[in-house]
Amino acid sequence: MPDSEHYGMLAEFKEPERLVEAARRARAEGYRDIDAFTPFPVEGLGEILQFRDRRVLWLGLIGGFTGFFTALAMQMFTNFDFPINAGGRPLYPLSAFAVVAFELTVLFSAAFTAIGMLALNGLPRLRYPVFGAPRFHLASKDRFFLCIKAGDPRFDPSATRTFLERLGAETVELVPA
């Protein structure tokens, strides 16, 4: 039953393998709206939780193309707008334009990637429900958290709590929204 008063049930694990196992079992149990909080990226967690989001990479590609064509357009336009004989070289030397084109490809790609990643992650966001959990600060240190969100249809404060405790969590907490 979705619960609007709370954010979710937070389970703390000591080892990343436990977290991975817990996540698999939670999926098997039918929960869908799950998130995990770890101090470093844990291998395999993404597949189990069915996180498939490649938009960052697409943004990188789009950024690259944008940068490339922007660079070419800029260089071509400036020579079209005011054509000047500089060294008897051709007005539109692609070999010369290639350098700036490459640089802007990289620049735009990097910028789209980085900013895109932050935007897709919703960051910066300084206030978030889990920060209220007393032990959550360990998520950046050495503890691995699994959170079953209250918005999940199968969420039930007591059943979910029991389920998580049976998975071997160190602590289980209900996080208010």
Add this chain to the structure above:
Amino acid sequence: MRRNWADRKGEGLRFLAGEFTSPTLIRQIKQLLSDFPAARLHVFEPVGSALRGEGLRSAFGRDATLHYRLENCDALVSIDDDPLGPGPSQVLHARAWSQRRGEAKPGQNRITMHLAECIPSLTGAVASTRVACDPSRLAALARFVAAQLGVGTMSDDLNEPERRWASQAAAALREHRGRSLFAVGAHLPAAIQTLAPLVNHHLGNSGSTVWYSDPITFQAGDGSSLGDLVHDISAGTVDTLVMVDCNPVYTAPGDLAFANLLPRVRERIHLGLYRDETAQLCHRHLPLTHALESWSDGRAVDGTASIIQPLLTPLYGGRNVHQFLDMLLGTVDPPADAAVRATWTQTFGSDFDTHWRQSLHDGFVADTAASPIDLTPRLIDMPQLPARSAGQIEVTLRPDPCVWDGRLANVAWLQELPKPLSKLTWDNVFAISPGLAERMQLANGDMLEVAIEDRRVSGPAWIVPGQATNTVGLSLGYGRGNIGRVATEIGYSAYIVQSAAQPWWSTGSLRRVAGRRQLATTQLHHRMEGFDFVREVSAAQPALPQPSHPQPDLYAPWPYPNEAWGMVIDLDLCIGCNACVTACTAENNIAVVGKEQVAMGRDMQWLRIDRYQAGNLEDPRFYFQPVPCMHCEKAPCEMGCPVHATVHSPDGINQMVYNRCIGTRTCSSYCPYKVRRFNWFDYRAPPDSPTHAAHNPDVTVRSRGVMEKCTYCIQRVQRARVTADKENRSLRTDEVVTACQQACPTSAIVFGNLNDPDSAVAKRRRSGRHYVLLEELGTKPRTTYLARWNDTPDGKDTD
């Protein structure tokens, strides 16, 4: 004062002036001398024609002036005479000489020159044969040559190189009799100089390559030398001395000790441009206006009279010399042009206004050239020159090619102008031969001291390849006193050791003293190191090898449908005289940066004349190569500039856009010819400086941080375009003349439209001698060269 003089009829009144030709001044002086019969005029010119005049007087028994006609000359043999070198006749001689060079190949209508000299000169640099010998040998050489031609008796033994040279020279003179010229330097002892008119007369050259006229400068008669004046001052018979535009305290030969004697004169009056060394010892200094601010007149070296009119009202007040003399003659505050008008009223007669306007317009008075007179020389006995004793060296004194006798020492342009053969600036040196340097273990800049009798002067050493072994060359014109911001404390004064009896050559001693002087030269390296910057052709191979196929190019050629400006410099005509460099400096507001900056390599001249030496140190060949901007069609500099500050115009000029330049200096890094100059500091004159009045208003004055270089005088191109536009026509052939082209006396530099097949540049380009500097780089320069003819008898090559 006049009353005083009138009372005594001019007793004790003396005038001292440099040599002058001005008809007005002559008239005024004659008037003064007739007003005050006991007064006397003395003439002293530091670098004048006194010795030449004495030589001619000995030869002909009367006063005369010597003139050359180099355009008629097939063979010139010179004993230390430098007709192409600095002096009043340089332009005339160079122009005439150039008609027998360039397109005139060896063996076909070309002048060959054979020089014997002590110190390398400009004429020597372009001569076919050259021998370097100490001054004491010159007499023997001259006599040998003369004797070979049947004049006089043979001299004592010559050494092998001297004999070889002298035989070749004599043969050349003989072969071209009637069209040859035997020249003896005007600074040599008068007795040796008499040989020249004798030989020339004997060969039938008189009237053809050499002619004589009545004296052009005013002859003051006996008892008018500086020595006579000094004698009278010592004797106490000089009461008042009026010095007209001369500076004897500085320029008098050291052994006269003029500075010590002058205070004995009771009343000392000085008329001059500067409050110079002489003025500082005088009671009264009357400031003269500059020649460009004065009404005056004068005569050119060929006698043609010219009326001088001022270009502007005097900047600092003062009066011209004629106004002062008119005041001495009794007129109160005469107008500036009154005296000159009065002089020419006599000549122009009734139609004064027409003639006056015409002469002012033309710049000269028509039909006033001197007429040749027929003279026959007589042989005199030649005294032997004293031989040099062991351990002594021979000292020659010469005027400086830039500041002459010192009168121009306060002109910053000339201080910064690199001297043609040494490329030194802001200093004079003791020129020594490589042999002497090796013997005494000397390097450039080591301080030396020369002593002649009991007079001494010290200065820095400078090694000159090709200089006579035991000769030390001193330059006049430096070591001035406190006379101006520029000239103070630069160099040494050679006048100190000069002797009045033998002003241009002495024996003396040389020793090393402690210290080194940093010398600022604009060219550090002098050998071509096996490269072919200056190319030569010879009679055997009169055309340069042309490439069999056009140079490959990555880029399509850029079309130039209208004008295509180009410049061709004929290296066979260039004598390295620096006229082009000076003209460029004047035309383009080029800054003077001072000795320290030049020593660092920051001189600002857009046009430089590279001077190379090839061969061995004792007997090198010299080459001059003026290098302006090449205006490359495929310019590396334009490609390198990130902000379009240097770009190419549709007519082929590599433009420098000062107000766009941010000073990255990429252009200069990429330039293979290194023709660009950078404003490292703000080299402009302060806002209240009169220098701004000297600037060309058509040319931007550059500020700090901006690159600059030769622009093919784009302001002149533009002015020609505007004029053509206003007159509704296109540009005429050869209508645009760059400043360097305009000033070059030999027409070595030619500029014009390459797309016009009738233009001078297009014609030169079709010559077999045409080549491109650093052609292999593919920059496609618009400034190109014509190779020099190698007309040495044994076809000696570059190294």
Add this chain to the structure above:
Amino acid sequence: MSVTSEQTRPIISPQQTLSDVTDQLASIPLHFPTRRRWLIALALSSLLLLLFFVAATVLFTRGVGVWGLDIPVNWAFAIHNYVWWLGIGHAGTLISALLLLMGREWRNSLNRFAETMTLFAVVCAAVYPVLHLGRPWYIYWMFPYPATMKVWPQFRSPLEWDVWAVTTYLTVSILFWYIGLVPDLAAARDRAHRRGWQVFFGVFSLGWRGSALHWLRWQQAYRLLAALAVPLVVSVHSEVSLLFASGQIPGWHSTIFPPYFVMGAAFSGFAVVAMIAIAIRALFRLQNLVTDDHLDVLGKVLLATGLMTAYGYVFEIFDALYGGHPHEIQTVEDRLFGIYAWSYWGAVFFNFVVLQGLWWRSVRRTPWALFLIGLSVAVGMWLERYMILVTSLYRDFLVSSWGHYTPSFWDWAQYLGTIGLFMVPFLLVIRVFPVISIFETKELLEEEEEEQAGLRHA
């Protein structure tokens, strides 16, 4: 290192726990050790930074003439120091990005301060194109904007390429550094007790909470940035070499320049990284995280890139002799025997002769020896850049324009000032931010524990 040895010899000791690592590293900003030595270093660096500003002020008020430049050597210290700094910066990116892509986990202890070094080295490099201009207040003309003069920048010029390359490199380095830093800032935020630090790290960590989904996107971004950064490094330093190689000047106009410069950049950068690693490790007692194995590997990389740079030296001479172009041969002679031969032989000695010590394992693993070799390489590469600039310019084609160059007092002052410009922010950053990547170290630790566990079970 073979796969087997990676498995059997952990890079950092697995005896440490994640908690230990976090505590050790995150505490450095919060409870700063060696405060006094750091303050002394900061004070000295600040003096140098002050010298930088004084030199720049003199330069801007009086003009470029205060430097020792002339015609023909109109580029010397400013440009060669620019290349030197930029080259140093590249190694940080290579350690971070290239080694990440190659899966070399030992970079995890080094990459944070290496990237930081990159940032400030690039800043030091980037000030020079502004300083050396004759009219620096117009530098914005190198950017395309609709101007009253209606002129645009000239894109065929290598200097114009430089503007874009350095801007890109600086931006991408900042992004890469910052994106990699965010999770550690979160760790520091969570460890901070004082309100000030909490706010500071809170803001700069952007509210990072370590969500698995966020990590997924983060990893994609990080790897993509790394994949971009490696060719970027190659392109930027190749482009920098084109500043010279595009001109026809003998000694510059050679196709060996782009790889030669890139190798040289990596070489000099790794040397400085080695120096910094050893200094920080000693200062903060991080021997457990920057182990002798790390030093060993750094030494090997240094040796490898050094030999690759030596290849460039050899082939420069070979190309000139083989091509037979007389001006090129003249330049080779000038470099080896001319008045600036000290810069050439100095470069050879400091770069390659001293380097040979790294063949010995014991030398690589001795901190002070590696530090000195790194310092020697930094000096040698400085001499090499000087040699490339000055020996090519002072004598090029026409003999009449042969000149000379002597650096002036302000040349040196400006250069030493940039060392202050580097050191001051660097010292401040290691004061404030975690100096080694915490989460990546933990990642490494975790993997090693797994491997150990796997081995035990096998």
